[in-house]
Amino acid sequence: MSTIYQTIDSIKFFDYTATFVGVARDVPEVTMTVPYNTYRLEVRNSGVIHAVTWKDAYKPTTVEADRLRNLFSMVLGFIHEHPDFKRLPPPLAGCA
Numbered sequence: 001m002s003t004i005y006q007t008i009d010s011i012k013f014f015d016y017t018a019t020f021v022g023v024a025r026d027v028p029e030v031t032m033t034v035p036y037n038t039y040r041l042e043v044r045n046s047g048v049i050h051a052v053t054w055k056d057a058y059k060p061t062t063v064e065a066d067r068l069r070n071l072f073s074m075v076l077g078f079i080h081e082h083p084d085f086k087r088l089p090p091p092l093a094g095c096a
Contacts, residue, residue, distance in 0.1 A: 011067040020054040022065030032057050039072045
């Protein structure tokens with residue numbers, strides 16, 4: 001938890017907008033990747049609650065987007081490595 005907190009603090013997570021875009025406004029051309037990951041993270045610290053939602057679909061991304069993506073990857077990594085998570089049955093995926 002301290003590693004996650006340090007990362008949240010270092011990237012200034014509480015300064016991110018609630019709906020994050022991740023592409024600079026002055027970019028002349030943007031591409032969209034499908035499928036894409038959608039993230040939502042809610043953080044509580046010292047009585048303050050902040051949530052960020054992001055559709056990681058657009059390129060080119062910003063440094064802030066890269067930092068947020070790394071945070072989400074770190075949190076997911078901790079979850080996936082937890083023994084209780086590893087005991088769960090594998091997810092079912094497919095298209096109908």
